[in-house]
Amino acid sequence: MWLRPKRIRTRLTLYYAGMLAGVLALYFAGVSVLLFWQASTILKRLGEEDLETVKGLLYHEDNGEVNLREDYHHHSDWKQVQERLLEILAPDGTILYRNERLGDRTIGGPPFPGEGERGYSGRTAKMSDGTPIILISRKYDLQGQTILIRVGYSESLIWNEVWGTLLILILASPLILAGTAYAVYATVGRALYPVSRMAHRAEQINSEHLNARLPVESEEGELGYLAGVFNAMLSRIEQSFEQLKRFTADASHELRTPLAAIRSIGEVALQEDVGPAEYRDTIGSMLEEVNRLTTIVESLLTLSRADAGQIDMQVSVFPLAALVRESAALLEVLIDDKQLTFTLVGDESVGVEADRLYVRQAVVNILHNAVKFTPVGGSICATIQCNGRSRVELSISDTGPGIPARESARIFERFVRLDEARTTTDVGAGLGLSVAKWAVQANNGEIGVTTGPHAGSRFWIRLPAVGCPDEGSRPRS
Amino acid sequence: MRILIVEDEEKMARALRIGLEAEQFSVQVAGTGEEGFFLASTETYDLVILDLMLPARDGMEVLAALRGRSLSVPVLILTSRDTVEDRVRGLDAGADDYLVKPFAFSELLARIRALLRRGKPEPSDRLKLADLEMDAAGRVVSRGGRELSLTAREFDLLEYLLRQPGRVVSREMLARDVWRETARYTPLDNVIDVHIAHLRRKLDEPFNKKLLHTVRGVGFILREDPS
Numbered sequence: 058m059w060l061r062p063k064r065i066r067t068r069l070t071l072y073y074a075g076m077l078a079g080v081l082a083l084y085f086a087g088v089s090v091l092l093f094w095q096a097s098t099i100l101k102r103l104g105e106e107d108l109e110t111v112k113g114l115l116y117h118e119d120n121g122e123v124n125l126r127e128d129y130h131h132h133s134d135w136k137q138v139q140e141r142l143l144e145i146l147a148p149d150g151t152i153l154y155r156n157e158r159l160g161d162r163t164i165g166g167p168p169f170p171g172e173g174e175r176g177y178s179g180r181t182a183k184m185s186d187g188t189p190i191i192l193i194s195r196k197y198d199l200q201g202q203t204i205l206i207r208v209g210y211s212e213s214l215i216w217n218e219v220w221g222t223l224l225i226l227i228l229a230s231p232l233i234l235a236g237t238a239y240a241v242y243a244t245v246g247r248a249l250y251p252v253s254r255m256a257h258r259a260e261q262i263n264s265e266h267l268n269a270r271l272p273v274e275s276e277e278g279e280l281g282y283l284a285g286v287f288n289a290m291l292s293r294i295e296q297s298f299e300q301l302k303r304f305t306a307d308a309s310h311e312l313r314t315p316l317a318a319i320r321s322i323g324e325v326a327l328q329e330d331v332g333p334a335e336y337r338d339t340i341g342s343m344l345e346e347v348n349r350l351t352t353i354v355e356s357l358l359t360l361s362r363a364d365a366g367q368i369d370m371q372v373s374v375f376p377l378a379a380l381v382r383e384s385a386a387l388l389e390v391l392i393d394d395k396q397l398t399f400t401l402v403g404d405e406s407v408g409v410e411a412d413r414l415y416v417r418q419a420v421v422n423i424l425h426n427a428v429k430f431t432p433v434g435g436s437i438c439a440t441i442q443c444n445g446r447s448r449v450e451l452s453i454s455d456t457g458p459g460i461p462a463r464e465s466a467r468i469f470e471r472f473v474r475l476d477e478a479r480t481t482t483d484v485g486a487g488l489g490l491s492v493a494k495w496a497v498q499a500n501n502g503e504i505g506v507t508t509g510p511h512a513g514s515r516f517w518i519r520l521p522a523v524g525c526p527d528e529g530s531r532p533r534s
Numbered sequence: 535m536r537i538l539i540v541e542d543e544e545k546m547a548r549a550l551r552i553g554l555e556a557e558q559f560s561v562q563v564a565g566t567g568e569e570g571f572f573l574a575s576t577e578t579y580d581l582v583i584l585d586l587m588l589p590a591r592d593g594m595e596v597l598a599a600l601r602g603r604s605l606s607v608p609v610l611i612l613t614s615r616d617t618v619e620d621r622v623r624g625l626d627a628g629a630d631d632y633l634v635k636p637f638a639f640s641e642l643l644a645r646i647r648a649l650l651r652r653g654k655p656e657p658s659d660r661l662k663l664a665d666l667e668m669d670a671a672g673r674v675v676s677r678g679g680r681e682l683s684l685t686a687r688e689f690d691l692l693e694y695l696l697r698q699p700g701r702v703v704s705r706e707m708l709a710r711d712v713w714r715e716t717a718r719y720t721p722l723d724n725v726i727d728v729h730i731a732h733l734r735r736k737l738d739e740p741f742n743k744k745l746l747h748t749v750r751g752v753g754f755i756l757r758e759d760p761s
Contacts, residue, residue, distance in 0.1 A: 337750070344751025348705075351636055362617070387713070390728040414716070425721045489721060 069245045074238040081230050088226065089219050096215040097191055101179040104193035108177065108208050111143060112197050115154075115204075123153040123204065142190065142209040153204060164209045165192050172196070173205050181212065191215070251280045255287070267295040300470070307472035311353055311487065315346040322346070356488040360471065363495045370412040370499060374523050377449060378405045380413065381439050384420045391428045392437070403441025407449050408523040411500035416520065419493035419504070423453050423516045426489060430457035431513065449522035454509035465506045469494040493518075535650060536560045536578070540570030540596065541585040541612070550583065553639050554646075567591030571599055579607055581649055583642075586613040586624070594627055601628035608649045612637075638704035640753060661696040664758040666737070666745060668696055677741060687712075688733045695746070695756040704753035730754060 062068050114126040123145050142164055143156040150167035163185045172178050173195040182192040190209040197204055251274045262269045270291060271284040326339035362368055378401060385392065385399050392399050409416060427437045435456035444450045460468060472487040497504040502520040509515030537559045541547040544565070551561045562579075564570035567588040574582055574596075582600075586593035597609060608630040613620065616634040624632050631645050659671040668675040670693050675682050684692065690712050695703060709715045709722045730746070738744045747755050 341750025341752065347636070348751065358616070367617070387722075388725060390732065391724055394728050422721065425724075 066242060066245045066249060070238050070242045073241040074234050077234055077237050078230075081233070085223060085226055085230075089223055092219045092222055093215055096218045097181070097212075100191050100210055100215060101177075101193055104179065104191065104208050104210065105177050107141060108193055108195055108206055111141075111206055111208060112195075112199075115145070115199055115206075117200055117202075123199065123202075125154065125156065140210055140214055142184075142211070144207040144209070146205040146207065148196075148203050148205065159209075162186050164190065164207050165194070168194070168205050182209070184209070188212075251284075255280070255284055259287075262291065264298065267291065267298055304471055307487075308353075308357060311472055312350065315349045315353075318346045319343045353488070356492060360488070360491060360495060363499065368499070370415065372410060372412055372500075374408045374410050375413050376405065377407055377409045377441055377451060377520075377522075378403065380409075380417055381420055381441070381451065384417055384424050385439070387421060388424055388428055391425075395428065395431065395433045395435075397428065397431055397434070398436040399439070400436070401439045401441070403439075403451075404443065404525075406524055407441055407443060409449060410521045410523050411502070412496075415496035416500060416502075419496040419518060420451070420453075422489040422493040423518070427453055427455040427457065427514075427516070431455040432457065435513075443522060443525035444519060446525050447522055448519050449525060450517055450519045452515055452517040454515040455513040456509075457513045459508050459512050460506055460514045462508070468506065469504065535580045536562070537581045537583060537646070538562050538564060538570065538573055538577075538579045539583045540564045540567065540574075540588065540593065541583070542566060542588050543585070546585075549639075550642075553643075557643060559646075567593065567596045571596045574600055574607065575603055575605060581646060582607055582609045583646075584609055584611050584629070586611055586615070594624070597624075597627050597629060608652070610642075610645060610649060638702075638706060638752065640702040640704050641707050643701060644698065644703075644707060657697065661693070663696060663699050663756060664743065664745060665741075666696070668693060677737065680740075682736050684733070684736060687729060688736070691729055691733055692737065692756075695754065698756075700755065700757045702749050702753050702755045707753070 062071065111125065115123060116126065118124050125143070140158070141156070142159045142162075143154070144152065144159060144164045145154040146168055147153055148168070152163070155161070155163075165182045166185070177193050177195050179191070179193045181189060183189055189212040191212060192207060192209045194205055194207040197206060251272065255271045258269065258271050270288045273281045273284045273288070275281045276285070322339055322342050326336065359368075381401055385401070424437070424439075431437060437453065437455045440450075440452045440454075442450050442452070469490050471491045494504050497518045497520070500520060502518055504516070504518045506514055506516045535558075537554055539547055539550050539554075539561060541550065541563065542565050547563045547565070551563055554561045562573065562577075564573050568591055570582075570584065570588075571591070573579075584593045584597060588596070593611065593613070597611070600607070600609070609628065610631045610633060611624045611629040612633050612635060613624070614635045621632050630649055633642060633645060659669060661668040661670060665678045666675070667677070673689060675684060675689065675692060691708065694708065694712050705723055705726050708726050713722060713726075715722055730748070734746050738746055744759060745756055747757065747759075749755055
C-alpha cells in the first residue's frame, strides 16, 4: 500500500506497467528454459559427434597408455571443442586418460552399470569440483581394450548462450514498458477527459447557476450515466431550491401584507384628530392584522419544525369514522350556517394507525376548506373506504367550484391560494392544506385532490388501516 | 398586589406596566436579569413576570437562582420559544406558568389571576351578571327569569365568559379552554365567531341591554354596559 498514487491516471499507468513487467518476466523465464533445453540438446548431439572424433583420434602408446592425437581439433570449426573435457576410463573405473583442460578432476565418478553400452549416455552431471556439466559417454573397443570415453562441456557454455539472448530481451524491455506506460497514460487521460470537463463545469454550478448541467458524452457510457445521474440530482436540488426561494418570497409577501395594513391604518388614523371611538376602531383593526401575522408565523414555525423532523408522532389506533364525525362536529356551526348537508358513509369500524392529533388536524383543515368553498345550500360528502387490507381512503367531496387539474399539485404548497380564494377575507389562509399534507405524509399517508362527482373538488387521504376486511378492496363508487 | 416585571425590552415592559396598573396592580420593572434577581430577593412580590431572553443573565438563570434561595413567589415566564422542550425546561426550573410571545394581554391577565388565586377556595357554581343567572353545576341559565335554551357548546362558552366578567377573552383562550384545541393553527376563528353570533341571538336579542360585546381585534367581553 506504500505505492498508491492519488490520481487514477498514474495509478492505472503504474498498474499496467507492473502487469506488463510481470508478464515479461514470466516470458523471459519461459524463453530461458526453452533456450537452455534447446542448447543442451544441440550440445549433446554435437558431443556425440565429438565423441566419435575423439574415438578416431585415440591410440595406444608404446607403453600401453591411451593417448589422443592433439593435432586435429584445432581445425574444428566448432569452438566448443576447445572447451571439451575428456576422460577415458577402463570398465573398472580406472582412469586411462584425462585431457589437459580436465587436469586432475574427474568428470563423472565411477561408471554406472551399463553406461555407454547401448548408444550414447547423455546427462547432466557434476564434476568432482562441483562444476555442472553436460556429459556424454560411450563404450568403445580400442584395439581389443574396452574403454569408456566421456566428453563433458561446462553448462556455462549453454548459460552464456542463454544469457546472451536474454540480455538483449531485458535490455529491450524498459523501452517496451515505457512505451506501454505512455500509451496507457495517454489513453486513460483521454478516457478521463470528460471527468475533468464535468468537474470544471461542476465548479461553476452554484446557487446562482443551478440551471447549468454537466456535459453528457454519451448516454450509454459509464461517464455519461454518471453525468446523467448528477444532472438528475441537480434538477432535484434546483427544484427544491426554487421551491424554497418561492416559499421565502411568498412568506415575505404574506407577512408584508398585514404589516402594510397595520402601517397605513395607523398612519391614516394619526393624520387627523378623531374621536376615541374611531381610535378604538383603528387599534382594533390593527390588532386584527397582528392576529393574522401571528397565525402565519405560528403555522410557519410548525411547518419548519415539521420539515426539520422535530415533531414526534404519537401513534395509536383509532376509528376513522369517529374522527371525521368529531371534526365535522367542530365545524358544525359553519356547516349549518351555510345550510350545507354533511354526510359520512363507509365502514364505521375501520381504524387508522397514526397520530390522532395530526390526522384530525388534516381532516379539519380539509373539511374547513370544503366548507369555505362550497356555496350556500351545497353538500359535503365524506367517504371511508378500504383500499386493500392495510390502507384506508377517506375522501371528502364538495359541490364547490372545484380545482383545475393543473393546480391540483400546487394547492398543497405553502401560501398557494387559488384566485377565487384570494378574494375571501379568511385569515391566514394558504397554509391549511400544506399543514394537512405534512400531517398526512408524516403518518405514512398520501394526500391528493381530484375532481369530485359533482364537479366540485374531491380531496382524498390514504392512511395505514387496521380492521379492513380480508377480501380485496370493494369497488370504488 | 405587587408584581415585578423582568423585561429588557422597554416598549414591552412599558405596555405591560400600564396594562397591569390599569388592573389595579402595583408594578415594578427591572430591565436586566441582575436587577430582577436583586429586587425579587430583597423585596416581596405577589408575582414575578420573567422574560427568558435577557442580556447577560438570562431568565432561566434568574429563575434557578431565585428557586435556589427557596423563594416561592409565583413566576410566570414570557418567551418567544414555544417548543414542548422549552416549556418543560421552564416548568422544571420552577416556573409556575409559561406564556409564548406574542400573547393576548387578556390572556396574560387571566393567567396572572389564576396564579394569584391559587390556594383560594373554588369559585362558586352560581354565577350572576346583571339579570343573567347561571347554575353551572345544574347547567341552567336564565335571563330576567326566563330560561335560555343553549346548546352544550354555547353554555360552555357563556360559562367561560361569565367566570371572567368585565374582562376581554381572546379567541385563542376560547379555542384552548372551551374547545380544548391544543394546536393554535386549527381554523377555529370562524367557528368561534359563529357560536358567538348564535349565543348573542339567544342571550341579547330578546332583551334591551346587551351583555355580550365584541372588542375588535382582541376578543369578546361579557359586561353590563353603563348606558
